[in-house]
Amino acid sequence: MTSALPAPGRIAPWGWPLIAVRLSAMLAMLVACTALYYIAAPFASRNPVPRWFLRSIAAIAGVRLSVRGTHPARRTFFLANHVSWIDIPAVAGLTGSAFVAHDGLAQIGPLRWLCGLNDTVFIARHERRSVATQADQVRSALRKASALTIFPEGTTSYGDETLAFKSSLLSALEDDAEAAPIPVQPIWLDYGPESRDIAWVGSEPGLDNAFRILARLRPVELTVHFLPPLGPQDRADRKRMAAAARAAIDAAREDQG
Template sequence: MTTTMPLADRRIAAWGWPLIALRLAAMLALLVASVALYYIFAPFTARNPVPRRFLRGVGAIAGLRVQVRGARPARRTFFLANHVSWLDILAIAGRTGSAFVAHDGLAQIGPLRWLCEMNDTVFVARHERRSVSAQIEQVRAALSDTGALTIFPEGTTSDGTGTLAFKSSLLSAIEGDSDIPVQPVWLDYGAETRTVAWVGEEPGLDNALAILARWRPVDLTLHFLPPLSPEDRADRKRMAAAARTAIEAARTGF
């Protein structure tokens, strides 16, 4: 696994704590309002618009500034993205309304599972090979229900200076389904990549607090790359390889 900056560099200066407190208070207020709106809209819409706006709002409060470049995603799209930070989820969901595939460790945290389920998150057992077929069915159902779904095929976060190997097992859910575009997405944090990356043994809370303590914004460019061609979708392994190649080509300029 790649590594990021030494944990000692995550120390928060005294003036960072008031900003953390202010941002957490703003996020809590947004959460309370969003939960109320979610249940108000729930009886009237199949795809509730509140989670998308909530996640986008949380990103803005955290200092995330997002620019979007590239091919405009279709309403119903299967996104394959590199994974650098928890901010990735706020950015992609906020701009596309996408649901996500997440490892089942998050499902063990009650409040977090509740929030994830509001955005139709699909939980999968990362190391449970016996349940792959069931997980594929979950992914298919989520695509049908939500329209847009994002997978981080690296299976974990990287330091953003390269992409890890893309795992292809869950891509079986869209083998042979030419009606759903498969679109690679490159998340580019520019010069701040190694600063915001959450990798290695760093506790998630430490990473989150360090980002919330920043007075400078976090700039992120979402590059929606061209959807994969029919040839690149011949099978799940070719899909994974083609998506990774596209992201690496965008990242390196080749």
């Protein structure tokens, strides 16, 4: 997606000062946390500063988090639905998770550097020939990270339904003795009745969506549902894992409705 300034009519005049204040606060947080990151780096195998930073970014953006359920261990493989860029700071702030991201983000130098501080794994999802390499990258990241999150839909949705889960990256968990003890846990990211207003979908440029969120006076209500980890029968193969995780999210949505 390309970035462009939002159409003037989409953001109220009072929204621009709010955007400026929030961007200034985010920049100040970035400067402070960058210094803290390099100070902490020699003393921590898993640097806690990216988690603090991303949790702060969510708060500055006006996100009000609620949590349902629990995640069973620090080292967990999360499978989540995907609605907005807010998903990443929210989940990382709660769990300290690293993420698997499309390699298009890696083409933006500052963003690649920032993602790298949180051990982001960049993959070329559009290249079917590299599926085995992608699985190896995920497998390696699981060994290093305390937690890892993927968005198996492969794109964002409006949040009122779950798109089909792609299973290729889940092959990293097949026939891997080291991965066997790692819980595989679905997460339902629930933005409630305003989900369609929050979602970044279609042809909307990313900057437009970010400014729309930052211009809101109302908080962004996000409930993160940590659903029960998949059982052994649902981890028999990658396709079963993908289907079971999607079904768990859909069942949680139906129960909530």
